[in-house]
Amino acid sequence: ETSVAIEQKRITLTGPTMSGKSTLLGTLTMSTLDNGRGKSRLSMLKHRHEIASGVTSSVTQELLGYQDAPDGSVEVVNYATENVASWIDIHVASASGHLVLISDSAGHPRYRRTTIRGLVGWAPHWTLLCIPAADDERTERQRTSSTDLPLSPLNAAPDMDLVGAQLDLCLRLRLPLVVVITKMDTASRTGLRQTLTKILDALKSAARRPEILQNQPGMVSEDMLQYVDEGALLQAYSAAVPLLNDPTATVPIVLTSALDGSGIGNLHALLHELPAPREDSVTTSSALNVFHIEDIYTKLAEADGVIVSGRLRSGKLAVGDVLLLGPFLTAYSQEDSEDSDERTPRRPSSGLPTSRSFPGALRDLHLGAHFYALPGQEWKQVKVTSIRNLRLPVASLLADQVGTVAIVANDQLHGTVLPSTNAFARIRKGMVLATVQPTATKTLVAKFDREDLASLAVGNHVVVYIASVRASARIVSARAPDSPTATHDNNEEEHFSFDQDTTVQQGPDATLDGHHDK
The missing domain is CATH 3.40.50.300 (P-loop containing nucleotide triphosphate hydrolases)
Known part of the structure; x- marks a missing residue:
């Protein structure tokens, strides 16, 4: 099919x-x-x-x-x-x-x-x-x-x-x-x-x-x-x-x-x-492919492949497509694996919380300029070899559908499949498969009801959930709607800053885990 x-x-x-x-x-x-x-x-x-x-x-x-x-x-x-x-x-x-x-x-x-x-x-x-x-x-x-x-x-x-x-x-x-x-x-x-x-x-x-x-x-x-x-x-x-x-x-x-x-x-x-969801113009098949990875299978798809599962947020994913997979952990970023709920998360020497989804947590806590370079990102080119939608083999996956995708490393110049390196061993939840490298951001702005503001003080650390991403962040600025001025940390204008170089694909499905430091 x-x-x-x-x-x-x-x-x-x-x-x-x-x-x-x-x-x-x-x-x-x-x-x-x-x-x-x-x-x-x-x-x-x-x-x-x-x-x-x-x-x-x-x-x-x-x-x-x-x-x-x-x-x-x-x-x-x-x-x-x-x-x-x-x-x-x-x-x-x-x-x-x-x-x-x-x-x-x-x-x-x-x-x-x-x-x-x-x-x-x-x-x-x-x-x-x-x-x-x-x-x-x-x-x-x-x-x-x-x-x-x-x-x-x-x-x-x-x-x-x-x-x-x-x-x-x-x-x-x-x-x-x-x-x-x-x-x-x-x-x-x-x-x-x-x-x-x-x-x-x-x-x-x-x-x-x-x-x-x-x-x-x-x-x-x-x-x-x-x-x-x-x-x-x-x-x-x-x-x-x-x-x-x-x-x-x-x-x-x-x-x-x-x-x-x-x-x-x-x-x-x-x-x-129950009514089925309406088709969103943002997720039509004409948009660029963005696939959120929710799980990784340890069993190899082929001799040199791996299987990932998740949801296709936008576009139309087909067998044979060449995509970018990432962001990967680099030598400039600290180890940041997807810790389970039962394991005590490893904390760096600074004692600050680590990200559970994205590589590169807590690399540089000091926020300087308003625009940030993200040198720690690494993306790999891969090729889709097979697709399953709810375990049914298909040739393509439509926007907003979930499924499993088998991928292999791909030669960027010659289009040939290369033997898998240890890069596949570093795949984790929260990564994405995309047609082009997604725009990266290190800050975000979120709005909350007034009764929640008491537990979201400037300087507190929170956990941000966006689609398949779970990452730690720090509140650097806050302002009530009727307040003439905002409370800032280090003269920053952004309200939340990720603890380290973290790429977040923009989307509406987000929440915060309010386990902030006190």
Whole structure:
């Protein structure tokens, strides 16, 4: 195939630890009811420690398909569908329908960086915030019994303060949002009422109108999870209509249980009816290629190649294209690898924070001139040898699609493929593949609500998230809208300065991790 033009939506699952995100994803993709001990989530976990603790520490992605049936219902295409055993089978079975890529992110505060990457990276179209329908008495008993095993799924309870913090984060980022109430089978009327009251108050304070989807009465079997009836589709369509013009106008709320299957049909219906993103004139196929790298595969594509995955922000990427890959770490820049959430980041002798995504962190903290030369950048010319869109082999990738790309080093003068050098070993998350070398910047200007300014003082260090990039920065200037003068550091006019030579591809998807120094 040349490219895949079928409608594709990207969904991110987020929420506090023990809110049932992985269990919910397992029920959606396997059409199996949980046994109350995490049966349906086992296939969603990547690492052994995740299986042992029940706590997700990485981003897991799964694919769902939806196919319209002649009787007005919708068939769910997942691993429970006949003759479906892989993502390619889901592509084939959903050829005249549409696809939904769901990413499950971490919820524990220990993995907060992974959580934020799940909200910003891969540019999700919709965010599903999972909140447990807490039973206040049961939660209190679990909290008192979970001091020794805080990560055990059988002993820990969701922290309602963390629920409020994640809801507040989604609202502050102005994300197109769906709230999924999980674990309805364990909720009391009092606990559910308290949870819903907090959610509704937060949504109304943010000028977001809630829309609760009503569950149909009766028992739900696993066979019923394979299709969505017309009644659920009509209700979801009514909730999705206001989102066509403004994705943040309303916030649908779905009440679910992976144990008894209640609300799963409504969630499938909503995933089917949520509006697809509109084509942005900036990301049309006539624009230059810019591919954000979100992950790197250690397995070689060919004898001298490597595979990277990510999202094509603009342009049209085709097999045989010659692109620039970078920026690479140079001899003039300090080591700055993508540290995981569980590792303590290495700090230079100055004690200042390091960048987690881009090479060259903390090379020169003193800000002198208003324009900066960036001598530490290095770009390699590479050639695209194969492309997959959601694991389906294709000849080209369209703007705003995600996929994996196999690349090999390319001879700039003769166009021949060269043996891979150790440069490929230095590829990291946050790099880009581009037709031309992107414009570099060392400063940026960001606007915040007034109540956030107290924690963003001049001189503080923050972490900036832009697309696949995570980089440390320092606030060098700040000014309130009604203030006649700005507060400066070293007489600089820019509001944020990256701690070292960092190339940032300009884009709207950005946030700050406010773990500033005090």
